[in-house]
Amino acid sequence: MSVTPELDPLFNPKSVALVGASKSIGKYGSTTLFSMITGGYKGKIYPVNPKGGKIQGLTVYPELSEISDDIDLVVICIPSEKVLPVIEESVDVGVKTGVIITSGFGEVDERGKEIEREMAKTAREGGMRFIGPNCMGMASAVPSLYVMMNMMIPRHGNVSVVSQSGTLGTLLMMAASGQGVGFNKFVSSGNEADLHMEDIIEYYAQDPETKAIFAFIEGVREGRRFIEVSKETTKRKPFVVLKAGATEAGMKAASSHTGALAGSNVMYDTVFTQSGITRARDSRDSIDLIKAFSLLNIPKGKRVGILTAGGGAGVLAADACGREGLEVPDLPEESIEELNEFLPPFWSHGNPIDITASGANASSGMDLSVMTRPLETLLRCDDIDSVICMTPSLSTMVEWMPKTMRKVLKSMPLANIEEGMTRKFIELKEKYDKPIVIMGFPGQGSSNTPLEDGGIPIYESPEQAAHVLSSLIKYGEYRESFAKFASNGLF
Amino acid sequence: MSVTPELDPLFNPKSVALVGASKSIGKYGSTTLFSMITGGYKGKIYPVNPKGGKIQGLTVYPELSEISDDIDLVVICIPSEKVLPVIEESVDVGVKTGVIITSGFGEVDERGKEIEREMAKTAREGGMRFIGPNCMGMASAVPSLYVMMNMMIPRHGNVSVVSQSGTLGTLLMMAASGQGVGFNKFVSSGNEADLHMEDIIEYYAQDPETKAIFAFIEGVREGRRFIEVSKETTKRKPFVVLKAGATEAGMKAASSHTGALAGSNVMYDTVFTQSGITRARDSRDSIDLIKAFSLLNIPKGKRVGILTAGGGAGVLAADACGREGLEVPDLPEESIEELNEFLPPFWSHGNPIDITASGANASSGMDLSVMTRPLETLLRCDDIDSVICMTPSLSTMVEWMPKTMRKVLKSMPLANIEEGMTRKFIELKEKYDKPIVIMGFPGQGSSNTPLEDGGIPIYESPEQAAHVLSSLIKYGEYRESFAKFASNGLF
Numbered sequence: 001m002s003v004t005p006e007l008d009p010l011f012n013p014k015s016v017a018l019v020g021a022s023k024s025i026g027k028y029g030s031t032t033l034f035s036m037i038t039g040g041y042k043g044k045i046y047p048v049n050p051k052g053g054k055i056q057g058l059t060v061y062p063e064l065s066e067i068s069d070d071i072d073l074v075v076i077c078i079p080s081e082k083v084l085p086v087i088e089e090s091v092d093v094g095v096k097t098g099v100i101i102t103s104g105f106g107e108v109d110e111r112g113k114e115i116e117r118e119m120a121k122t123a124r125e126g127g128m129r130f131i132g133p134n135c136m137g138m139a140s141a142v143p144s145l146y147v148m149m150n151m152m153i154p155r156h157g158n159v160s161v162v163s164q165s166g167t168l169g170t171l172l173m174m175a176a177s178g179q180g181v182g183f184n185k186f187v188s189s190g191n192e193a194d195l196h197m198e199d200i201i202e203y204y205a206q207d208p209e210t211k212a213i214f215a216f217i218e219g220v221r222e223g224r225r226f227i228e229v230s231k232e233t234t235k236r237k238p239f240v241v242l243k244a245g246a247t248e249a250g251m252k253a254a255s256s257h258t259g260a261l262a263g264s265n266v267m268y269d270t271v272f273t274q275s276g277i278t279r280a281r282d283s284r285d286s287i288d289l290i291k292a293f294s295l296l297n298i299p300k301g302k303r304v305g306i307l308t309a310g311g312g313a314g315v316l317a318a319d320a321c322g323r324e325g326l327e328v329p330d331l332p333e334e335s336i337e338e339l340n341e342f343l344p345p346f347w348s349h350g351n352p353i354d355i356t357a358s359g360a361n362a363s364s365g366m367d368l369s370v371m372t373r374p375l376e377t378l379l380r381c382d383d384i385d386s387v388i389c390m391t392p393s394l395s396t397m398v399e400w401m402p403k404t405m406r407k408v409l410k411s412m413p414l415a416n417i418e419e420g421m422t423r424k425f426i427e428l429k430e431k432y433d434k435p436i437v438i439m440g441f442p443g444q445g446s447s448n449t450p451l452e453d454g455g456i457p458i459y460e461s462p463e464q465a466a467h468v469l470s471s472l473i474k475y476g477e478y479r480e481s482f483a484k485f486a487s488n489g490l491f
Numbered sequence: 492m493s494v495t496p497e498l499d500p501l502f503n504p505k506s507v508a509l510v511g512a513s514k515s516i517g518k519y520g521s522t523t524l525f526s527m528i529t530g531g532y533k534g535k536i537y538p539v540n541p542k543g544g545k546i547q548g549l550t551v552y553p554e555l556s557e558i559s560d561d562i563d564l565v566v567i568c569i570p571s572e573k574v575l576p577v578i579e580e581s582v583d584v585g586v587k588t589g590v591i592i593t594s595g596f597g598e599v600d601e602r603g604k605e606i607e608r609e610m611a612k613t614a615r616e617g618g619m620r621f622i623g624p625n626c627m628g629m630a631s632a633v634p635s636l637y638v639m640m641n642m643m644i645p646r647h648g649n650v651s652v653v654s655q656s657g658t659l660g661t662l663l664m665m666a667a668s669g670q671g672v673g674f675n676k677f678v679s680s681g682n683e684a685d686l687h688m689e690d691i692i693e694y695y696a697q698d699p700e701t702k703a704i705f706a707f708i709e710g711v712r713e714g715r716r717f718i719e720v721s722k723e724t725t726k727r728k729p730f731v732v733l734k735a736g737a738t739e740a741g742m743k744a745a746s747s748h749t750g751a752l753a754g755s756n757v758m759y760d761t762v763f764t765q766s767g768i769t770r771a772r773d774s775r776d777s778i779d780l781i782k783a784f785s786l787l788n789i790p791k792g793k794r795v796g797i798l799t800a801g802g803g804a805g806v807l808a809a810d811a812c813g814r815e816g817l818e819v820p821d822l823p824e825e826s827i828e829e830l831n832e833f834l835p836p837f838w839s840h841g842n843p844i845d846i847t848a849s850g851a852n853a854s855s856g857m858d859l860s861v862m863t864r865p866l867e868t869l870l871r872c873d874d875i876d877s878v879i880c881m882t883p884s885l886s887t888m889v890e891w892m893p894k895t896m897r898k899v900l901k902s903m904p905l906a907n908i909e910e911g912m913t914r915k916f917i918e919l920k921e922k923y924d925k926p927i928v929i930m931g932f933p934g935q936g937s938s939n940t941p942l943e944d945g946g947i948p949i950y951e952s953p954e955q956a957a958h959v960l961s962s963l964i965k966y967g968e969y970r971e972s973f974a975k976f977a978s979n980g981l982f
Contacts, residue, residue: 245810
């Protein structure tokens with residue numbers, strides 16, 4: 001049975017009670033409340049604390065039972081020994097879901113594990129489900145609900161995240177937020193006493209607001225179910241996983257962290273491949289991949305056109321395509337002829353299309369077409385499925401020039417040129433419906449740009465640009481072959 | 492015979508003539524001159540142009556021969572058909588070195604190759620050496636000489652670079668400049684008609700200003716000499732190479748770019764390993780590696796201590812250490828006892844030392860020691876050779892919080908805390924003389940910080956932090972075994 005309807009009140013609650021609400025700035029009962037208020041939650045917030053009074057303008061209730069409203073979600077930030085009684089109380093007043101931030105349970109000792117089992121039993125028998133304990137919170141963009149004990153509020157978007165490490169999950173989301181990725185739902189699953197990571201993934205798989213799913217996994221508690229849920233998930237949408245604890249040293253560290261069994265790396269690789277999961281190589285790659293799945297559609301094939309102003313980057317991109325199993329086909333005669341018409345005579349006459357630094361320099365004559373016309377030739381070409389293109393961002397480069405030069409260049413209408421270039425790039429992407437990926441340079445992936453808002457992601461290197469295209473294609477192939485097998489009755 | 496003394500006038504010229512100096516802002520004769528002036532060159536600049544007059548306040552000479560001073564370096568930015576006569580003229584007036592920016596030679600056709608051979612012959616017979624043609628220029632920090640046709644002026648430091656792609660070389664240097672790496676010398680080697688990449692590397696190997704060398708290579712023209720020069724180089728200092736053209740697609744692109752033969756990837760891997768070269772995995776990795784070799788000393792062994800505030804990052808770091816062949820040893824009883832004295836009771840009681848998010852939160856109580864005391868315990872421990880540590884940068888995190896929260900936190904003395912933390916980190920690094928590497932998060936590697944100025948590099952992920960430590964150690968092992976073999980007379 002799917003748990004999905006049970007989780008609706010968690011992600012779309014009409015009212016939230018926060019037990020352990022506090023005024024002291026260092027306490028989680030204070031930071032979590034703060035994140036709910038500043039996050040702009042659209043429902044009702046009921047702070048609970050025996051002391052009563054007011055916090056940040058809200059009336060504080062001495063106990064849950066004194067709130068006359070129905071409570072969809074209870075957030076618990078009180079010392080560990082008081083948590084079980086509050087769950088009992090929650091069940092009594094009909095609370096439907098909970099987030100238990102308090103730590104000091106199963107991650108500490110056997111006694112803690114016992115209490116966790118008791119908590120889960122009490123909740124389930126009372127028709128309540130909960131996240132945690134020992135977690136950093138959760139978020140849901142539609143009701144603008146941010147229950148974040150570290151007060152970090154990610155950018156709004158279409159990626160949903162479940163993380164077995166709260167700190168790492170939020171840090172990655174925040175870093176990604178700074179790089180054009182937006183998030184829809186987030187769960188820090190903590191000790192998973194009741195709701196497991198698998199339940200959350202299952203919910204995301206069916207959630208129309210979620211286009212792509214990301215999980216940070218230290219260890220899986222329900223192996224068989226994980227595979228089933230993942231297979232169901234990847235039939236519908238991409239699922240990116242960063243798996244920690246892949247080596248002995250990592251496993252040891254993981255087991256002391258959340259107590260989950262890490263398992264062998266090879267085993268996970270097999271499981272992930274069979275389930276259509278896209279495995280991130282490292283934390284940086286996680287962000288690059290979710291950005292790709294969030295912004296791009298899957299290319300129709302492996303044939304990449306490369307557009308560069310400077311040969312080195314073109315060589316690195318072609319190289320990376322080769323390594324990643326992509327093709328960099330020769331261009332048909334008609335494309336070459338077309339390019340000859342408007343490119344400088346010393347262009348590379350092939351794929352990669354290198355307009356050369358001199359060609360790019362012509363654009364300091366403020367002529368956008370030096371990049372946009374060859375881009376259109378590539379997009380129009382039937383032998384090309386996607387394009388890797390050098391960044392059209394002039395303003396970043398300006399920052400690197402000597403001060404006096406910056407002054408000269410800043411007096412030129414660079415902003416207009418970039419705006420024009422961006423508009424044209426987005427227009428072309430939409431016209432030809434083929435993915436365009438920008439190969440920037442390290443340090444350049446780190447700002448929200450109109451280009452990314454328009455569905456053209458920027459990557460820090462030619463290598464990462466090729467890697468994300470290849471990952472999209474591999475996922476597409478998995479999904480297609482799965483569908484084919486299924487239609488033949490083989491599943 | 493070493494070419495080294497011949498190159499002194501190139502890197503430390505007392506006077507530079509620029510043939511093709513121009514007032515038109517789009518021309519290389521203008522941008523290159525501009526970069527020399529704004530770069531603050533300490534010697535004399537003689538612009539040359541038949542039109543005469545003044546450019547940017549400097550007297551323009553109609554021909555080289557009218558300059559009464561000795562010319563150490565001539566920079567040539569004129570149409571290709573006029574280059575050979577200017578080389579003849581340069582030789583006549585006793586110019587010692589040249590940088591030929593003009594393109595349109597060997598990269599275009601056979602006739603161009605012929606002219607290149609003629610140019611090289613004329614120069615050598617006249618006692619002159621040159622870089623190019625078809626290059627972006629060169630730079631040398633000591634005389635503050637920036638002959639850069641794209642006007643990009645990197646940060647001053649101890650890394651020297653030779654690049655077979657001018658655009659890529661400068662882009663990487665500029666990106667690295669934004670991330671705490673400084674540069675001493677740069678050569679865009681272009682078509683290498685006279686001076687080859689190998690000559691430049693040989694010069695850098697003997698250059699006391701250069702601590703580490705980086706090369707971007709598309710293809711090697713002198714295989715045997717490359718190996719010899721590299722072996723001599725890596726006996727003295729680290730040599731990082733990014734090799735492009737590793738796949739068929741890349742080779743094809745490379746050959747159309749500079750005409751150099753790319754060669755097979757496996758062959759290059761073998762050559763690099765035998766020569767003690769550190770091969771960068773991609774362009775991002777290049778920057779991470781040169782930053783490490785620029786800022787860090789080689790750790791005495793493989794045993795890494797990990798310090799984190801949040802388990803997930805610790806697990807990823809431990810994992811990455813395992814993959815990279817590093818050890819994450821258990822801590823001796825005395826270290827554990829020491830840590831028990833001041834860490835919160837729920838710390839991880841092992842390596843990685845996880846002070847947990849709660850522990851870190853205590854530091855919002857403005858107590859620096861929560862990070863600096865366990866760091867000192869690790870550094871003092873005889874079983875630990877280097878430390879990977881979570882970022883102590885609070886201000887970056889503040890940027891991610893909701894506006895109202897940012898206001899609250901910005902009113903706190905965060906800057907003071909960070910300053911104090913930074914000072915203490917640097918003090919500890921110097922006291923114990925063990926490398927400390929910060930594991931930040933993606934997007935965080937991109938600013939020059941006092942921490943990096945103090946010799947503590949920041950990386951964007953736990954994985955890269957482990958990777959650079961491992962690369963340092965591998966290079967150290969190579970150099971040590973080489974020295975051992977040599978002292979036994981085996982070389």
